Amino acid sequence: MTDLQKERWLQLLADQTVFGLNEKELMEAEKLKKQFPDWEQDITLELAAAAVGLSQLEVKEELPANLRTKIFATADNYFETLEASPKVLNFPPKVSKNIGSLATERFNNIVETAPKSSPWQWLGWAFAAAACVALAFTLLTTRPDRTPETVKTPETIQTPPPELSIEQKREQLLTSAIDAVRIPLTNPKNQKEVVGDLVWSNAEQKGYARFSNLPVNDAAKETYQLWIVDETQDAKTPISGGVFNINQIGEVIVPVNAQLPVKKPKAIAVTVEKPGGVVVSKQEKVVALAKI
């Protein structure tokens, strides 16, 4: 490793961080990085650049609601994939074409290029495996009781905390959140059969709406959607609080999942929308309203 190589490597690291590298530079960096393994995961320059970027940034607007909805959908897929293959959780993240993250690739290369065993070594392993099988067979056939013995090892039984019912969660919010309010839900068209209440905590940013006798909806044709009217938002674009369906007449409690931070809630409304809900409601069919 010469001083020139060192200098070049440092320059490439800085270039990558500030400007990005072209294909030729990436190939050059790929060759040089082998000589500087300690630098492969150094992100300090990138953090410094990020801080410079933040120092001139003014966050003027929130993430648009429709984009937020898309990201939630992406998150669903992402976390489902993780659940399906939990090994991914511990997998070193791979950020393509970034010098600072090439450790993963290097690790993979090491695994792939490990020296191959000779046939004689494999023969030795084969003999060893055969001996193990023979030993196991002997042990099994010479034991008086062939029933496999249960090996009892001390284990810690971890009882998961009991999952609260939605009624209990509503009650808990009402009693524990310092700013929780409970407001009656009314039907704007005075349809007496729909009654209920809303529990909302602005500090917790969550709430529960309880309805009685909200008509059953055909989920294939329409859905109910909750909306939070925020004083700081345009009245025409309230914040979505999630969608729900009613399968049977009776009392139901649904969580209010605000898709954006709620700053000054003024009211919560329930509208009828197309299946899946909408980003912006025409508010043609408002079936319940709670004024905070």
Place this chain on the structure above:
Amino acid sequence: MGQVILKRIASGDKSAVQDCLNAYGGLVWSLVRRMSPNSDEAEDAVQEIFIDIWKNAARFDEAQASETTFVAMIARRRLIDRLRKTNRQPNIDSLEDMTAEPSNGKNQDLQICVEAQEAAKAMKNLRPEQRQVLHLSIVQGFSHQEIADALKMPLGTVKTHARRGLSQVRAFLGLGDSDLEKEAAV
């Protein structure tokens, strides 16, 4: 609370996604809008960035930086990658805007995180040309060639200003200065 979001995501806690969007949605959107020419591009970039954030959440080290800076770093990586692939130029009103001396940043009390405040201070202490190159590249998103053309500087000088300026900011932020860098500086 903000400091635990990435750890929750790394552990597979799906409910942390909402907190992540609440905490960093506006920040990422603002960073992307600054560098993306239109809404479609911006929306694609934001979605890619959030996936990157979830994938890299386990690498976050709170002893090294705040979550905000880490998130901004992930966003920058993606934006640089997209700019490089599409060979696009960010929008700018005029050459005059481009060559103007960068402002001293917003009121420090209003800045997003402690590293941003410190970075603003560090930028003030840089040589004017280093500050200008860093501003045009990191804040405005210009390539080294564009900066060289606009400032009538050799390409190598632009890169050197960027590297030295950024190294100083890093040192000011206490993010370390490696032995290798010190050796090379001698």
